[in-house]
Amino acid sequence: MTDLAIIGAGPAGLSAAIEARRHGLDVLLLDENAAPGGRIWQAIERRTAKDKDDTAAQATVAEFRACGARATFGATVWCIEPDGSVFWSAGGKAEVARAKQVLVATGATERPLPVPGWTLPGVMTAGAAQILLKTSGLVPQGRVWLAGQGPLLLLYAVQALAAGGRLAGVIDLGAAGAQRRALSHLGGALRAPDYLRRGLMWRRKVAKGGVPWIRGRDLRAEGDGRLARIRFTDVHGERTEAADMLLLHDGVMPSVQITRALGCAHRWNTAQRSWAPQTDAWGRTSVANVVVAGDGGGIGGAQAAAISGRIAALGIAATLGRIDDAARDAAASGLWREQAKHLAVRPFLDALFAPLVPAPADDAIVCRCEEITAGRVREAVSLGCLGANQLKAFTRAGMGPCQGRMCSATVCEVIADARGVAVETVEPYRLRFPTKPLTLGELASLHDG
Amino acid sequence: MDRAVVIGGGLHGLSTALHLARMGWTVTVLERRHVGRHSSGINAGGVRRLGRDVREIALSQIAYEMWHDIVGLVGDDCAFIPSGQVKVAESAADMDKLAAREAEVRALGWTHEELIGREEVRRLLPAIAPHVIGALICRGDGAANPMRTVMAFRRAALEAGAELVEGVAVNAIRRTPSGLAVDTDRGSYEATRVANCAGAWAVHIAHQVGDAITCGVKASMMMVTERLPRFVEPTVGATARPLSFKQTESGTVVIGGGRQGRCDVETETAVVDFRNLAGGARTVTDLFPSVRDVRIVRTWCGIEAKTPDEIPVIGESPSCPGLIHAFGYSGHGFQLAPAAGAAVAELMARGATNLPVAAFAPERLITRVAA
Numbered sequence: 001m002t003d004l005a006i007i008g009a010g011p012a013g014l015s016a017a018i019e020a021r022r023h024g025l026d027v028l029l030l031d032e033n034a035a036p037g038g039r040i041w042q043a044i045e046r047r048t049a050k051d052k053d054d055t056a057a058q059a060t061v062a063e064f065r066a067c068g069a070r071a072t073f074g075a076t077v078w079c080i081e082p083d084g085s086v087f088w089s090a091g092g093k094a095e096v097a098r099a100k101q102v103l104v105a106t107g108a109t110e111r112p113l114p115v116p117g118w119t120l121p122g123v124m125t126a127g128a129a130q131i132l133l134k135t136s137g138l139v140p141q142g143r144v145w146l147a148g149q150g151p152l153l154l155l156y157a158v159q160a161l162a163a164g165g166r167l168a169g170v171i172d173l174g175a176a177g178a179q180r181r182a183l184s185h186l187g188g189a190l191r192a193p194d195y196l197r198r199g200l201m202w203r204r205k206v207a208k209g210g211v212p213w214i215r216g217r218d219l220r221a222e223g224d225g226r227l228a229r230i231r232f233t234d235v236h237g238e239r240t241e242a243a244d245m246l247l248l249h250d251g252v253m254p255s256v257q258i259t260r261a262l263g264c265a266h267r268w269n270t271a272q273r274s275w276a277p278q279t280d281a282w283g284r285t286s287v288a289n290v291v292v293a294g295d296g297g298g299i300g301g302a303q304a305a306a307i308s309g310r311i312a313a314l315g316i317a318a319t320l321g322r323i324d325d326a327a328r329d330a331a332a333s334g335l336w337r338e339q340a341k342h343l344a345v346r347p348f349l350d351a352l353f354a355p356l357v358p359a360p361a362d363d364a365i366v367c368r369c370e371e372i373t374a375g376r377v378r379e380a381v382s383l384g385c386l387g388a389n390q391l392k393a394f395t396r397a398g399m400g401p402c403q404g405r406m407c408s409a410t411v412c413e414v415i416a417d418a419r420g421v422a423v424e425t426v427e428p429y430r431l432r433f434p435t436k437p438l439t440l441g442e443l444a445s446l447h448d449g
Numbered sequence: 450m451d452r453a454v455v456i457g458g459g460l461h462g463l464s465t466a467l468h469l470a471r472m473g474w475t476v477t478v479l480e481r482r483h484v485g486r487h488s489s490g491i492n493a494g495g496v497r498r499l500g501r502d503v504r505e506i507a508l509s510q511i512a513y514e515m516w517h518d519i520v521g522l523v524g525d526d527c528a529f530i531p532s533g534q535v536k537v538a539e540s541a542a543d544m545d546k547l548a549a550r551e552a553e554v555r556a557l558g559w560t561h562e563e564l565i566g567r568e569e570v571r572r573l574l575p576a577i578a579p580h581v582i583g584a585l586i587c588r589g590d591g592a593a594n595p596m597r598t599v600m601a602f603r604r605a606a607l608e609a610g611a612e613l614v615e616g617v618a619v620n621a622i623r624r625t626p627s628g629l630a631v632d633t634d635r636g637s638y639e640a641t642r643v644a645n646c647a648g649a650w651a652v653h654i655a656h657q658v659g660d661a662i663t664c665g666v667k668a669s670m671m672m673v674t675e676r677l678p679r680f681v682e683p684t685v686g687a688t689a690r691p692l693s694f695k696q697t698e699s700g701t702v703v704i705g706g707g708r709q710g711r712c713d714v715e716t717e718t719a720v721v722d723f724r725n726l727a728g729g730a731r732t733v734t735d736l737f738p739s740v741r742d743v744r745i746v747r748t749w750c751g752i753e754a755k756t757p758d759e760i761p762v763i764g765e766s767p768s769c770p771g772l773i774h775a776f777g778y779s780g781h782g783f784q785l786a787p788a789a790g791a792a793v794a795e796l797m798a799r800g801a802t803n804l805p806v807a808a809f810a811p812e813r814l815i816t817r818v819a820a
Contacts, residue, residue: 401746441741443730
């Protein structure tokens with residue numbers, strides 16, 4: 001049996017592997033990408049470092065490569081059982097291994113921004129566009145609009161411009177007054193001044209690139225079978241603009257598929273308007289031997305994620321008796337301080353980019369797989385539907401291939417709004433393994449092995 | 450006054466409520482979570498007479514008639530398609546077993562199960578693997594959409610005047626001077642008749658009134674694939690290994706058959722055991738090689754009651770007159786629901802029924818403990 005299985009090779013997973021190896025743990029790391037780095041450091045080994053963050057990331061990946069952890073890339077983990085069995089598929093075959101401790105470091109997922117027409121070809125998320133940019137150097141062509149809010153939207157604009165791309169404009173859908181509310185958290189943010197400096201630099205670069213920055217609302221994507229134009233309202237009134245591509249973004253939320261399916265207790269984060277697994281200081285969840293690190297436990301960014309990975313690994317090393325509690329605490333104390341500095345900026349960012357409360361128009365599709373509109377959800381509520389799981393019975397929403405990964409947040413918001421209750425009181429979809437699609441042949445292969 | 454409480458908002462509770470309400474009774478359905486929360490909404494939806502325990506065949510035949518006019522009963526077709534149920538033979542031994550079964554049913558006077566050979570199987574199931582040599586078939590059987598069925602019964606019961614209270618847990622049933630009282634976490638409900646349709650949790654209610662019925666639970670695992678072009682019409686089972694394989698009207702393939710997950714009745718949770726489910730996937734890829742690369746999008750299991758003899762408990766409580774038990778369908782209650790609900794409603798309203806449920810009387814499972 002392996003000491004520690006780590007799911008995810010982003011900053012948290014890699015740092016945890018390195019720390020765990022320092023204490024002699026036998027580590028198995030699984031990641032569905034072809035190489036280490038996760039989303040934020042995607043393809044970092046193949047890219048040229050552009051700044052000190054890239055250089056530090058490359059150093060971490062190199063240290064991981066040398067640390068002696070067993071790593072399987074191209075491995076899609078689809079189930080974890082409470083006894084520590086981790087199931088994954090790679091190359092068309094399913095495998096299973098048992099670990100004494102499991103670290104879930106699966107990061108964040110983009111919050112859906114369900115404007116009418118968002119399912120049209122030509123509309124995608126800024127995060128997906130960023131992956132194409134990082135892995136394949138793909139720069140979008142034609143009239144490209146960005147819409148929504150959040151650091152990643154801004155960062156993508158900067159990266160696309162740097163790669164020679166052109167942008168028609170950025171439509172800032174952020175709530176009025178968010179900047180004023182954020183200012184009250186400026187004191188904390190100044191403890192980690194790098195974030196502010198970088199944000200302001202990004203804004204300047206976008207402005208210098210001649211990209212219009214428009215405060216807007218009521219955005220719609222339109223076209224016959226593919227995106228042709230966008231419509232929105234700005235200070236002057238309603239506008240229609242030709243568009244070949246629309247990239248949407250409204251921040252990220254913890255990816256809770258695995259912890260939900262495992263039955264870990266979750267808590268509601270009001271500022272980040274999302275669920276996260278409930279953990280102790282070492283990332284331990286309510287389910288024995290299941291630990292969480294990184295953005296999957298609450299959005300803190302790459303630096304905080306890397307530190308939380310190390311803290312989690314120390315906790316695990318102590319749980320397995322490889323170090324005593326005193327050694328664990330001594331090693332962690334500097335990490336806590338460092339982490340607190342990175343997290344100090346969060347209240348500011350959470351206020352500045354307070355998630356848009358989705359109030360999709362009746363004709364906006366919320367469940368993409370089954371093509372269920374917000375109007376159908378509201379109708380189900382009027383017929384007595386109280387939560388997301390019941391909604392499946394009323395509409396099939398959440399029953400498609402994505403298992404509600406895409407629509408859970410939106411569906412709960414629409415139900416809460418229609419019922420006139422707080423969104424955290426609406427039961428989200430019960431998620432079940434496999435949390436990633438698995439073929440019948442892959443599952444059958446487990447029977448032979 | 451003719452006042453009834455039905456405990457359990459599953460398919461059987463709703464069917465009972467529907468029939469009772471149409472008889473003019475005032476009916477309240479008490480559901481701890483929400484309608485169709487456990488097995489009712491998430492079972493395989495098999496409308497199957499094929500292979501039933503011989504004690505169930507008579508009731509199943511009546512249910513079969515009712516399914517063929519399900520629109521008349523609940524105002525919705527429940528996506529019922531009578532495309533047949535087939536149990537395939539993968540070996541000569543399987544074929545002998547199916548032939549013996551067919552003879553047994555025929556000897557009882559029933560003709561719905563029919564033995565077919567290799568060619569007819571190929572005609573009905575072009576995608577079946579070449580090693581299949583024959584099958585037992587029930588041509589009028591088929592499948593319905595379980596959640597749609599539950600919702601149709603819910604709607605029909607409400608339209609017939611039944612009241613539905615969701616999110617209310619029953620603690621106890623008491624005898625009162627005027628009849629019965631059902632105590633819940635949100636007050637008491639008075640009734641002259643009470644139906645115990647609480648599925649996996651029904652045995653607790655039985656024990657609470659003093660009926661020491663022996664009954665366990667089961668949690669059959671299911672999986673569903675992505676949508677596929679239509680390639681199989683009947684529901685397919687196997688003879689020597691557990692399988693239920695059907696393509697739904699939306700194109701997804703629902704796979705079950707009775708492999709067991711792990712369940713905890715107290716916490717109302719059931720989890721899939723993938724090492725065991727892998728055997729089910731192997732059966733499927735053996736019998737339908739073309740689905741190897743099809744993606745599974747969801748797996749689940751629902752908790753339900755399983756009696757020692759795997760036929761239901763239907764009948765009045767020996768300890769608590771006025772209380773009618775109706776549970777323990779042991780994984781094959783879906784098809785029976787229209788008829789079983791009618792039987793339970795009659796037992797409640799008239800104290801007797803002509804429907805063939807005598808074999809299901811609770812007394813058979815009550816062990817007398819010496820004082």
